[in-house]
Amino acid sequence: MTGLLRKWWKQLISERPWILAAVLILTGAVLRLLFLEQLPYGLNQDEASAGYDAWALLSSGMDRNGKSWPVLFVSWGSGQNVLMSYLSMPFIAILGLRPLSLRLPNALAGCISLYAMWRFASRCRGERFGLCALFLLAINPWHIMASRWALESNLLPALLLGACCFLSQAEEKPKALLGAALCLGLAPYAYGTVFFLLPPFLIWIAVRLRKSIPVKTALLALLVFILLILPIALCQALNLLGGEEIRIGAVTIPRLFDARQNATSVFGGGGLGRIRKNIMTLLEILHNGDDRTGYNALPFWRGGILYFFGLPLAIIGIFVSVREQSRFRKEWSMLALLCCGILCAALIDGNINRLNMLWIPMIYFSAAGSVWLIRSLMIRWAVPAAVAVACLIFFGYQYAQMFAVPNRTYYSGLGEAIKAAEELSPKALYITDAVLQPYIYALFYTAPHPEQFLESAEFKAYPEFGILKVERFAGFEFRDPEKADLLILDQDDALEQGKDILGTYGIYSLCR
Numbered sequence: 088m089t090g091l092l093r094k095w096w097k098q099l100i101s102e103r104p105w106i107l108a109a110v111l112i113l114t115g116a117v118l119r120l121l122f123l124e125q126l127p128y129g130l131n132q133d134e135a136s137a138g139y140d141a142w143a144l145l146s147s148g149m150d151r152n153g154k155s156w157p158v159l160f161v162s163w164g165s166g167q168n169v170l171m172s173y174l175s176m177p178f179i180a181i182l183g184l185r186p187l188s189l190r191l192p193n194a195l196a197g198c199i200s201l202y203a204m205w206r207f208a209s210r211c212r213g214e215r216f217g218l219c220a221l222f223l224l225a226i227n228p229w230h231i232m233a234s235r236w237a238l239e240s241n242l243l244p245a246l247l248l249g250a251c252c253f254l255s256q257a258e259e260k261p262k263a264l265l266g267a268a269l270c271l272g273l274a275p276y277a278y279g280t281v282f283f284l285l286p287p288f289l290i291w292i293a294v295r296l297r298k299s300i301p302v303k304t305a306l307l308a309l310l311v312f313i314l315l316i317l318p319i320a321l322c323q324a325l326n327l328l329g330g331e332e333i334r335i336g337a338v339t340i341p342r343l344f345d346a347r348q349n350a351t352s353v354f355g356g357g358g359l360g361r362i363r364k365n366i367m368t369l370l371e372i373l374h375n376g377d378d379r380t381g382y383n384a385l386p387f388w389r390g391g392i393l394y395f396f397g398l399p400l401a402i403i404g405i406f407v408s409v410r411e412q413s414r415f416r417k418e419w420s421m422l423a424l425l426c427c428g429i430l431c432a433a434l435i436d437g438n439i440n441r442l443n444m445l446w447i448p449m450i451y452f453s454a455a456g457s458v459w460l461i462r463s464l465m466i467r468w469a470v471p472a473a474v475a476v477a478c479l480i481f482f483g484y485q486y487a488q489m490f491a492v493p494n495r496t497y498y499s500g501l502g503e504a505i506k507a508a509e510e511l512s513p514k515a516l517y518i519t520d521a522v523l524q525p526y527i528y529a530l531f532y533t534a535p536h537p538e539q540f541l542e543s544a545e546f547k548a549y550p551e552f553g554i555l556k557v558e559r560f561a562g563f564e565f566r567d568p569e570k571a572d573l574l575i576l577d578q579d580d581a582l583e584q585g586k587d588i589l590g591t592y593g594i595y596s597l598c599r
Contacts, residue, residue: 104214108205108221115225116198119234123194124187127236127490129497129593131382132523134237135531136162138189141172142179143537148337151530151537157339158276158318163524164344164548164555166326170276171239184534189237196245197234201225203245207252208451211418220454222472226479228390229439229446232486233383240278240440241383244447246270247424254292254420258299267292268308272315280441282323283431291423345553368437369429373398378438381496385489390482392439392446394475397453404455424448493593498522500593504575505532507590508597517564517571519580525565526557535561574598
């Protein structure tokens with residue numbers, strides 16, 4: 088019986104690998120889509136910001152800062168990427184402004200990435216390796232977490248993986264270069280750190296493909312890339328050099344309150360010392376498996392970025408890839424992405440979000456390392472697969488324990504408290520300043536017209552942090568609780584102050 092099962096299994100892998108791939112993709116999709124609105128419970132301030140700006144543009148053609156179809160949101164003052172918000176608009180139009188409609192673009196991008204990884208890895212090293220790489224991506228803790236909340240920068244890895252997938256075909260099918268140009272041209276609208284990555288990556292592509300791509304196709308791909316990237320590149324240059332806001336038809340190239348590159352990269356000063364510090368930060372993140380932010384990775388012993396086995400396997404996989412490049416020549420783009428990502432990490436004050444261009448290559452090469460190790464030691468595939476599934480179950484349990492319940496990371500219950508307060512029609516509602524940028528939650532959950540917000544909002548600038556805060560706008564107070572007749576406070580603070588509590592929602596209390 089065992090022999091028959093083994094024979095059937097080998098036949099399935101060799102003759103119909105797409106069946107196993109479909110099962111893995113479906114499993115990965117469930118991990119990324121199931122209970123998407125409830126897990127994580129609550130909403131991060133960057134999610135709320137991206138969501139309200141998307142809704143405002145959809146309903147009025149301007150964001151909350153009065154900008155018409157900007158290529159970069161002014162947001163808190165130092166900018167926020169627009170691509171995810173624009174992609175969320177169809178879902179907001181159908182489902183309304185809610186966490187589900189906002190999180191769907193990232194979740195679906197995560198699901199599409201599973202298919203892209205399978206196709207790319209299969210093309211590079213064969214169907215069995217493709218299934219291994221797909222399996223490790225499907226159960227990866229960082230990728231699951233990044234797919235389940237609406238941080239706009241989490242779209243970047245999907246675009247870079249898409250570019251690698253097209254580049255792996257370009258030598259045989261030159262028109263595939265157009266697909267890579269599309270992905271790379273859109274990438275800066277997903278996350279601005281890609282501007283540090285693109286120059287060396289594009290040079291690598293040009294050198295690699297210079298003899299295999301017809302000039303006409305190469306020029307067309309370059310034109311597509313330039314047309315796509317030009318508005319956001321102009322925006323970055325304008326803010327670095329101190330230019331004025333530009334309007335091109337309905338499109339706005341905004342002037343930010345502060346250029347974010349100054350705070351998050353070596354362009355803000357520090358020289359070689361800062362580069363050394365950035366490299367040490369990268370090594371620390373790789374060693375610890377998290378950066379203690381709690382957004383895109385749990386602590387190492389709860390899953391980390393790659394589970395406990397991921398980093399050593401990735402190191403083995405990178406070594407094997409470099410040593411046998413002639414054998415695995417189609418994966419050159421993934422190796423290029425890894426090398427350029429490391430160079431990029433030296434220029435950026437790193438955390439898991441800012442260095443997200445690195446994690447797809449690390450997952451890919453951990454698959455390469457696992458295949459080499461299993462074959463070298465002649466281990467049965469079922470044993471490491473069972474260990475990986477056990478790690479997934481433990482991670483899933485820890486993730487749900489932390490974020491399916493009321494938590495302060497995503498300000499759980501704040502939206503319900505705001506809605507409950509609105510039903511009482513207060514003259515002014517105070518939201519605790521223990522919430523980062525509390526005004527954005529008032530905007531997200533009550534959805535006033537952006538002109539109404541701008542007419543009544545009182546801003547205060549904090550140049551040392553490069554941000555603008557709102558102290559009050561029509562019906563809401565964020566600075567002085569004495570000016571409000573209803574308060575939303577942290578539950579512990581409300582009890583400590585002996586407030587008259589009207590209701591408790593997640594970690595927040597609605598008080599008189």
